[in-house]
Amino acid sequence: MSQQFSFLLDQVSAEKLVSSIPYADYLGICIEQDINGQIRYRLPFQEKHIGNPMIRAIHGGVIAGFMECAASLAVIGIIAHDHLPKCVNMTTEYLRSAKAEDAFAQVAIKNSGRRIVHLSVHCWQEDHRQVSAGHYRFRVT
Amino acid sequence: MEKLEDAADKLFNPEFLEIARTQFAKNSHPLFNELKPEVLGVGEGRAVMRLPYDERFVGDxxxxxxxxxVIATLMDSVAGLCVMATIKLPVPIATLDLRMDYxxxxxxxxDIIAEVECYHFTKTVAFVRGYARQGDPLEPVAHCSASFMLSTKGPKAPEPGPFSSLVTQEDPK
Known part of the structure; x- marks a missing residue:
């Protein structure tokens, strides 16, 4: 798998990349560009993501899974490897409850070493209301 | 060695288990309708849940x-259930943070069997840790530690103090 970030110019291969990971496909993640040309990931709202039916909030685990998918897609974007990167560990902070609407994520690569890539993921909803922040470590060897 | 499921059933209070099973596996829960988790045991300070294997949740x-x-989702759910069973108060809770080691x-x-314990709680925060396993109890597949805010619909945040201007606020964008 050797997609560079330029794959974004080609929406078909972006979709193909997402659908190659069954869980990312299940969540329905889309890769898109914001108005500044930055890559962002979208989690389109679906009823099956609701974890708290009383306040209609998206489940924290779904948000964490979405952010982990975004991080792994970003790792695939920078590193040409024939296998998927493995998540070693992660921490997720829940800043606000995630409402029943689309969520977005942007990934910052903190360091890309030979074996480990450190990433931080910012997840927000409408009006840049940040719902979650996460730190992820991926093993790429 | 005794199977995890059987051990869990003996360990926990049957009353709690019945309530948790009916509450947690309600048909009206959109996410759990998909994941189909099963509460194996719940009691003071501990909770065990099983997640059936499903091809749709594969990462590789x-x-x-x-x-x-999907493991994080299971851990967050079982940890929440564990907190509820430990504090024994019907107050809303919210995950503050979740750490997973794969x-x-x-x-x-x-299938995945997740077992967590609530090892400490205060008036405002509960602390949970646990493992996710597949069959062999000596070879866990993941470890989690999480903290939960209790009574999330509590009193409003205090007014800013006299020195609040000295505190750097995060840019809300």
Whole structure:
């Protein structure tokens, strides 16, 4: 798998990349560009993501899974490897409850070493209301 | 060695278990309708849940191992249930933070059993840790530690103090 970030110019291969990971496909993640040309990931709202039916909030685990998918897609974007990167560990902070609407994520690569890539993921909803922040470590060897 | 499921059933209070099973596996829960988790045991300070293997939640199609996100979802749910059972108060709770260590890849076709304990709680925060396993109890697939805010619909945040201007606020964008 050797997609560079330029794959974004080609929406078909972006979709193909997402659908190659069954869980990312299940969540329905889309890769898109914001108005500044930055890559962002979208989690389109679906009823099956609701974890708290009383306040209609998206489940924290779904948000964490979405952010982990975004991080792994970003790792695939920078590193040409024939296998998927493995998540070693992660921490997720829940800043606000995630409402029943689309969520977005942007990934910052903190360091890309030979074996480990450190990433931080910012997840927000409408009006840049940040719902979650996460730190992820991926093993790429 | 005794199977995890049987051990869990003996360990926990049957009353709690009945309430948790009916509440947690309600048909009206959109996410759990998909994941189909099963509460195996719940009691003071501990909770055990099983997640059936499902091809849709695979993270690596070559090995068939599950994606970390679905394990995190299971851990967050069982940890929440554990907190409820420990504080024994019907107050709303919210996850503050969740840390997952993915210890080894999960095996294709095998269910995940998550067991957590609430090892401390205060008036405002509860602390939970636990493991996710597949069959062999000595080889956990993931470890989690999480903290939960209790009574999330409590009193409003205090007014800013006289020195609040000295505190750097995060840019809300």
């Amino acid at each position: 199609p070559v090995s068939g191992s599950l994606h970390g996100g 210890l080894r890849p999960t095996k294709r076709g095998e």
